[in-house]
Amino acid sequence: MKTTALFALIAVAVAAPAAASAQTAPAQNPAAAARLPDTFSTPAQQPARPATPPAPPAPPAAPDIARAQTALLEVIANLKSGEVDYSPFSADLAAKIREQSSQIGGLLTQFGDIQSVRHLAQPDGVDVFRVDFKNQSTEWMIGFDNEDQIAALLFRPVEQ
Template identity: 40%
Template structure:
């Protein structure tokens, strides 16, 4: 698992105040690039060009982990029942999520029943799912370590 994916982040829906929990700062490579604005492009200088930025890795159409949907459903169901399944998580992630449990559980419970859970893509070892609940549309990112434990978890409102 890429070191930058070691994160536990839970983002509240905009109607409830914006809040976030993170184990580390993680760039969100699942988002589409921001729309370009029409700004003049500076003329190239005579000096040697600097290093080019590496392109973002392409998103795969197959899950990085065959268990990701099953485990994600288990995490959501556990949260809605009031008992997150910490045994599925790494110790570090479980500790980060426990710190936010009192705030996260009511949010998950308020979403209502899952209406749809769809795999969107996989990038750098993590899988992205679109999860539509009775009262909210969300995006979830889940990643696993080499031992098969969840070491990256994020949910946020869908765009």
Template identity: 45%
Template structure:
């Protein structure tokens, strides 16, 4: 969003400079800073649905975290696309997960977009994880982020 705003401002400034160099046209350029510009709101995240977790989710999530913490991620239960993504990011993700420390608690929060959402409390971090399975029964979606602060 900030990048788009900066790009928009850069375009506006370059247009103003071009008009200023052409003479009288510069006087017709409206003062954009005095106008209110409507900025579209970011789409809201889909709601979290409170249902039962997929029976495979928690064990698969714990196994992935344990493998990452040990520096040995088992890719046999991951989709090909996810293997590619994890392999590309392993040098950043593995040390990060290792820095979280031991898993203290894994709590199912709900479902979002067909994936299960978990809160995972580590010794040194609080995180949120999403895990989802593809039609072949392999993990096709796996995301994590710091737990939101309220």
């Protein structure tokens, strides 16, 4: 209790001369008119927070990934069956797939049934998936054009 009383007396003794000089200071020096805040009777104000940095870009929307995955699985199933529907593809890609569909279909058949599919990334609007077949793991890229047609479709084996 005595320590608290002593501390209060010291604070008043230090603050009183400062307040007195601040009242007389403007006549001598206008810049000295500023007062120190009274931190003993009012809580100190928090310093201003810096502006919040912009949020990082949002991850790809789940519906876009789901749409790409559904389209990819349909393409794989069609290629394996040998009955390819070319309507989801851009004209350029449809022409390229027509040339290679029997070879790709035979290869996919050798890979076996799909065991798992996992979305890996979405660089520059192209979705990258890992598709694990029974006999082979692969990475697929699928991308859509402005008309929402498949304009990019690539795959490669994943070395294990």
